[in-house]
Amino acid sequence: MELTDNSQDYNARPSFIKSLGWFDWLYALLLAGGSIYAFQLYGDYMDAYEKGILFLTAAGLIWQGWFWKPFRALLLTVAALSLFGISQYHGQLLRAEQAFFLKFFFGSQTAIMWMSALFVLATASYWLALLSRSDFIARVSSAITWSAVVMGFVGLMTRWYESYLISPDVGHIPISNLYEVFILFSLLTALMYLFYELRYQNRQLGAFVLLVISAAVGFLLWYTFDRQAHEIQPLVPALQSYWMKIHVPANFIGYGAFALAAMVGVAQLLSDKGILTSSLPAQDMLDDLMYKSIAIGFAFFTIATILGAMWAAEAWGGYWSWDPKETWALIVWLNYAAWLHMRLVKGLRGPLLAWWAVIGLFVTAFAFLGVNMFLSGLHSYGTL
Amino acid sequence: MTHSNPLQRNLAQGLYELLSSMRFAISLLTVLAIASIIGTVLKQSEPYTNYIMQFGQFWFQTFEILGLYDVYHSSWFLTILAFLILSTSLCIYRNTPLMLREMRSFREHATESSLRAFSHQAEFSTTLPAEPLKQRLGKYLQGQGFRAKIGAPNEAGDVLIAAKAGSYHRIGYILTHTAIVVICLGGLIDGNIPLKAQQLLGWKKIETRDIPQNEVPAVSRLSPSNLSFRGGVTIPEGAGADVIFIHVADGYLVQDLPFDIMLKKFRVEHYPTGQPKSFESDITLIDKATKESVTRTISVNHPLIYKGIAIYQASFGDGGTRLNMKGWNLFSPKHESFDTKGAISQSTQLSNGDATYTIEFTEFRKFNIENFAGEDGGSSALDNFNKFFQTGSTKRVQKDLRNVGPSFQYKIRDAQGQAREYFNYMLPIQLEDRWYLLSGMRTAPNEPFRYIRLPLDKQSNIEGFMRLRAVLLDKQSHPEIARRFAEFALQGEQIDPKLLAKLADSTTKVLDVFASGGYESMAKFIEQSVPAAEQDKAAQTYLKILESAAVSAWHVAQTRAGQPATVDDETRHFVRESLNTVSDLFVYGAPVYLQLAEFDEVMASGLQLTRSPGKNIVYGGCVLLVLGVFFMFYIRERRIWLLVQSRAGTVLLAMSTNRKTMDFEQEFSLHKAQLANLIKG
DSSP, rough: BBBOOOOOOOOOOTTTTTTHHHHHHHHHHHHHHHHHHHHHHGGGGOHHHHHHHHHHHHHHHHHHHHHHTHHHHHHHHHHHHHHHHHHTTTTOGGGGTTSSIIIIIIHHHHHHHHHHHHHHHHHHHHHHHHHOOOOOHHHHHHHHHHHHHHHHHHHHHHHHHHHHHHHHTTTOSSSSHHHHHHHHHHHHHHHHHHHHHHHHTTOHHHHHHHHHHHHHHHHHHHHHHOOOOSSOOOOOOGGTTHHHHHHHHHHHHHHHHHHHHHHHHHHHHHHTSSSSTTTTTOHHHHHHHHHHHHHHHHHHHHHHHHHHHHHHHTTTTTOOOOHHHHHHHHHHHHHHHHHHHHTTSOOOOOOHHHHHHHHHHHHHHHIIHHHHHHOSSSOSSSSO | OOOOOHHHHHHHHHHHHTTTTTTHHHHHHHHHHHHHHHHHHSSSSOHHHHHHHHHHHHHHHHHTTTTGGGGSSSHHHHHHHHHHHHHHHHHHHHHHHHHHHHHHHHOOOHHHHHHTTSSSSEEEEEOSSHHHHHHHHHHHHTTTTTTTEEEEOTTTTOOEEEEOTTTHHHHHHHHHHHHHHHHHHHHHHSSSHHHHHHHHTTTSSOSSSSSOGGOOOOEEEEOOOSEEEEEEEEETTOEEEEEEEEEEEEEEEEEEEEEEEEEEEEEEEEEETOEEEEEEEEEEEETTOOOOOOEEEEEETOOOOEEEEEEEEEEEEOOOOOEEEEEEEETTOOHHHHHEEEEETEEEEEEEEEEEEEEEEEEEEEOOOOOOOOOSTTTTTHHHHHHHHSSSOOOOOOOEEEEEEOOEEEEEETTTTTEEEEESSSSSSEEETTEEEEEEEEESSTTTEEEEEEEOOTTOOSSHHHHHHHHHHHHHHHHHHHHHHHHHHHHOOOOHHHHHHHHHHHHHHHHHHHHHHHHHHHHHHHHHHGGGGGHHHHHHHHHHHHHHHHHHHHHHHHHTTOOOOOOOOOHHHHHHHHHHHHHTHHHTOEEEEEEEOOOOOOOEEEEEEEETTTTHHHHHHHHHHHHHHHHHHHHEEEEEEEEEETTEEEEEEEEEEEEEHHHHHHHHHHHHHHHHHHHHH
């Protein structure tokens, strides 16, 4: 016989909605209210898709905050600081260099510099914690990483606002060129790391993950100071589409997760070789984290590639043109599909998979950067 | 009665095993990935002449046989894809029944010994009677999100409660793999396999000649009923088209459309910085069958879809802008200009004595935004870094963007087919406070243009320069210039006719040498006729003579033309610059300098038309894929067995999953603890 009655059960898991506290509801209310306010202010300038994206983003963020509690505080802090920053502009772009709070904290350039500095500091601090085995320093490192994430997001928000100050027709979401997506990449990688840090209650991997973020920051700084890449550029016609708002973030969740997996792979390989073994988490945990991060990366990369194909169908006249960027996305996808098959179906574990994840990062990096640098094609928005 | 050969059967079985195996699938993924790389490294679908130039004849042919110029449509690549579809289909066929059975099954027939062999198991002792215990355990499992089945007691009186959760995990497998097959099939529908087949059978032939589309024979045309196509056409403003061109290998096919497309107007909008902001075409479609017409503006990201055919804004170009020009013959020292006409994408013949030249007008730009901010010193990374910490920003405002007006580009080809390319601005440009007309020249398309500056006279005309140039190059005028110069130079001194004649003589000589090839021939002349030790001094003297004589030349030219001829500092500067330009014009290489006087701009819009019936199939496959991926990763299949052995007063817990993760370990510990509590009483 099969049990089907719905009487009150022993140790039953409370339903998700019932497990939410007052802060969850306040958070949801603020997000819902905020999106409705934004809609009232700017709804006239949005097309149907953009309206859809606005409300779905709000819903997504609510869900994200409910699912991962620290996200609520992060989002509210970023929102508060960004709104404060924006209030300081008085509608004048020049005030980014004059107003005290903008010049030293929340102007987009300054905030991004803070993010960069904090990420580098966090990297050093995580290494110090790893080598000295100090839990206190590790906690400090986490705090620094969180602050970097806050400043990075504030920087992106004020940059978004600044782009509209230049001219309403120049304004756009700051994920349109290599400079902007490098910030996005750093932030998303850091966020995913912080999620797993709390989930596994383990701060030793920060030293490795933050290395890849620091590398991105290094590139960002070079790009800023040598190439003036931080200057806000108007969008070329091909990029003027709501698709950008969903295709790019989905892609960078993928890239970030693959980077995270690769750095965990490095840690696993070192630990396997007897280097830092006693300081690093157990192989099981590393293995588990690597799998989860590749799984989430693969899921989002799949979505991103599909969204990209749909966008291509609208902008370039075909959902698949075998453009170098598309082809390399396929190669990345095939690579991780093979990785997942090896692990899930063949049950493969250990150094081979770790090496594969590390090499996977190089393949991904080529798809992300190499294609733009060395190959020519339709997708030439992020050239160096 | 059938006799199946055991060897054959084994072979078929073996083949089936191989094709549906994981090993084969993974190998295919790898081969596909590597094959895909080729097409990203080697530029695809370029004109074949480019490949010949790049690789040489031998490798060009080898690569052509291998299909490397269109890798993704080559038969070997399609074969890999076909194998991928086959392998995935077999994999689905082989595993789906198993998966569905697994999904439905509670595995309620597990024996005690098999449960004891599980890696995750625990045993609890209990004092509770069997019936309430069973109910309690059943409810517990249900509360934890499991579906449970309580079996009948066996002969020993033991009851097995079998429970499962997350069975949809396995649906994920079916969805993802079906998705791959669906996507590939959808893609194949939109691919060019039917076309390839028709080509192989000789029903269709690629056209390689450059002929008007209505002269293209039927064997190279595709009917409007063609299932799927993707091609383009460029339509000038005010014109129309009812075909598109499909690029295949080194030629093309003409696709007839079921409608006419008329382009009324094409627009480019720009940001203040000069970057393009939008490309828009006002088009009207007229259906050939129904005579229905649709008028719409299409732009990038906003195509028009009419009866399954999508019309995209793909590119733009010049639709034959008409140009009225003034020309100066540079080979004969005359200052008069002549009028000439041309249009972009067309050419005109020009003859100069017995030499003929073709001028091919290639490009017209209505405006050019140039940055006039000079390179300032503070652009190094370190300086910007310091600047940032002083001002909180590295933004620079020194950009001085100016629209310098229209320009046009043309090639001048001589009788031997050698061409040089020229880029002329229509309007004068101010450089260092003076005005010039700029003309750029290059000998190869990949070189940057090198510009010569034609200085404007006081009336802001080019005529002053042309007049001066005419007298400078006209050897018959040289004695007159020389005499004028000598008289002027020896002014106030008692004129010694011998000295005068000598000076006039050497001035004529200098002018003659300059007129034969500019500064370069002067340098050569000095090298040949002056001893090495005195060359520097001689050069200085000659230059001085030339510059001063040129001022006299200017005077002569102005006087002859009835123009004011007062010499001041400005004049001297003008003359000096004119000398440089005259000298530069010797390497300009063109028989003529063309100045744009008027234009009538005609734009053309490049449209891409696509019919892809497989698109929705592919999108359907994508939905399956995403659902499948999430089912596979985020629904975890777990099974719990509780064997209630009332006679022994124990409950045996066993738990399994098809995917061991740390979450599973945690969940097992949790269940173990909670069940221990529950079973205790």
